[in-house]
Amino acid sequence: MRIIHVKDFIGEEVEIKGWLYNKRSKGKILFLIVRDGSGYIQVVGVKGESPDYIFDIYDELGLESSVIVKGIVRKEPRSIGGYELSLTGLEPVQIAVDYPIQKKEHGTAFLMEHRHLWIRSKKQRAILRIRNEVEKAIVDFFYENDFVRIDTPILTPTAAEGSTTLFSTEYFDMGKAYLAQTGQLYLEAAIFANGLVYNFGPTFRAEKSKTRRHLTEFWMVEAEEAYYDNDDNMKVQENFISYIIERVIKRCADELKILERDTNILQSISLPFPKITYDDAVELLQKDGFSTKWGEDFGGDEETAISKHFDKPVFIMDYPRKIKAFYMKEHSERPELVRCADLIAPEGYGEIIGGSQREDDYDKLLARMEEFGLAIENYRWYLDLRKYGSVVHSGFGLGIERTVAWICGIPHVREATAFPRMLYRIYP
RNA sequence: UCCGGCGUAGCUCAAUAGGUAGAGCGGGUGGCUGUUAACCACUAGGUUGGGGGUUCGAGUCCCUCCGCCGGAGCCA
Structure with a gap:
């Protein structure tokens, strides 16, 4: 019983x-x-x-x-x-003797040291059950919308996006292999077989980031869509987020109550989401007193400031190409921009989705890769995709822990996963 | 990596101005027929993160190392 x-x-x-x-x-x-x-x-x-x-x-x-x-x-x-x-x-x-976690307040350092026991507590259990629901909703959404799940590799021969620091390991006598920071490039290959695809699994960043929004190992769901431009891509994203939120509100009422989450904010999230351009965002920030200049990327404080102008997640579109990844599609009217959109969660939870239309022109992509100083020989297969039936396509990636943290209303992503991996913490 | 903060009992914290290290919870003992992190009484528990220095005297001031927390950069 x-x-x-x-x-x-x-x-x-x-x-x-x-x-x-x-x-x-x-x-x-x-x-x-x-x-x-x-x-x-x-x-x-x-x-x-x-x-x-x-x-x-x-x-x-x-x-x-x-x-x-x-x-x-x-x-x-x-x-x-x-x-x-x-x-x-x-x-x-x-019989348990002297259980370390008492019915009183503890510091996070102590609790993280006892994470294997902490997950028994009411709130932690509620968070992990909401994560379970979010993960189920993700799989259901893509299944219902005819996306095919493609499990992309975790061991990869090279850094996909070039810039970030990756964990590496010896791969027999073939030199170093890297733990994947994204499966996107592989998904791009898979759309030519299936049209609509997604992946869902762990990704790794060896960045020495030390903030409430960062883990070194986190779960990401990425989708890739053939014949979708960036506007089509954003429509998928807002339907996707809305589907997840609705599902959690419907099926995790008890858990949200345990977490004392104000569900009014979640309930009021309706379609469509507001969309502003990067240009607008810079202007907005300058009005708010930030010294942000056009051409700079936004920091955490700036994302929070932008999100406070809206009560729903907000898309920021069309960033300068210089601060974005090499694969993003050049803007047709303004070549200094790329066709992309980041989705910023409300209440200061920061970027939960990064998405873009991908460069589908062989020559432009090659030029871009050279500009970024990438070793072209590692990307032959990726360039092939622009030679054999290239099409307009787009995709996006959603960070699970950030999404769960936002839905739960908890301040730190480390509680959004059972055993977080962070700078300076790999135990338990 | 850089900037800031913290480190005192098992846990959460206190200690006025540099002057005998305390409380609550937890543990132990006893009490209680409706408790909600139960309560009441008594009790044990400390190399104040490590090392060095200043001082008659350091938890407190200085140097250094270690650990942790938050933020920046980077990103989801």
Whole structure:
């Protein structure tokens, strides 16, 4: 019997297999809060009514001991969850002694050091369940919209985007291999077979970033669409985000409540999302008192400032080509720009999607790669795609942890994954 | 890598101006028939992150190393 189903068995004796979440005793009456992953239930023992041996082992039962309890189900408004068990039997499976995480506040350093235990807590469990729902929604959205999932490689021979620092490893006697920072280039190959494709998996950045928005290992979902220009691409993105949000609101109401998330903000997210150009964004920032100059990329503070002008995610389109990746499509009217869009989440959560139309012209792409100083011989296969049936195409990548952090309303991406990998932290 | 902050009991924190290191929680002991991070009483618990220096005297001031936190750059 799982706790979530107890409400259907009022008056009957049930058996719960779980862990001791909390306990209190008041002389001749004792309260055990037991959790089993599906919920929490209070179990009450009364001297004279419950077996005596339970009162003998009560003191031994440390928090988080694994226990199998039996009791009669009662409706009880005073109890957590509204139902309660009158204790008839208790079998300790393994007695936990001195569980490190107490029913009080702890610092993040201590909690991260005990992350393997911390994930048992209510809030952490709620976050990870929302992540589970987000991941399911992602897969469903693409399946329903005829995208084919292509699992792109994690070991790659070269840096895809050139600029960022990558983790490397020895690859037999073939020199170094790198942990993928994106599967995009491989997805571009796959659209010529399937039209619409996506991937979903871990990506790695060896950047020494130390902020609330960065992990060294994070999950990303990337989509790539043949015959879609950047406007078509943005439509997919807003439908995608909206689909995820709706799903979480519908299926994770309890979890959002545990996190004390203000769901009004999430609920008000409707289509279409506002779209501004990079030019507009610079102007907006200058009006806000930033010293941002045209041609510079935006920092975290600037993204936050822009997002505060809107109550929905906002697209910033058409950045200067100099601050964007080599594969982005040159703007047809203004060659100093590229056809791209970043999606900035509301409430200061920063960029959650980076997307663009890709350069589909062989000569322009080659010139761009040379300009970026890329080793062309590593990209022969990628250039081939512009020789054999090249088409207009676009794609985007969404960071899972940032999205989950935003939906949950938590301040740091490290809590949006079970075992975060960060600069200076790889334990546990 | 750079800038800033922090490091005191198992945990969260306090210690006026440089002058005998404390509290709450947790642990232990006892009490309590409806608790909600239960409560009450008693109790144990410390090389103040490491090293060096200034001083009659350093948790407090200085130097250095280590660890952690936040931010920048870069990005999702």
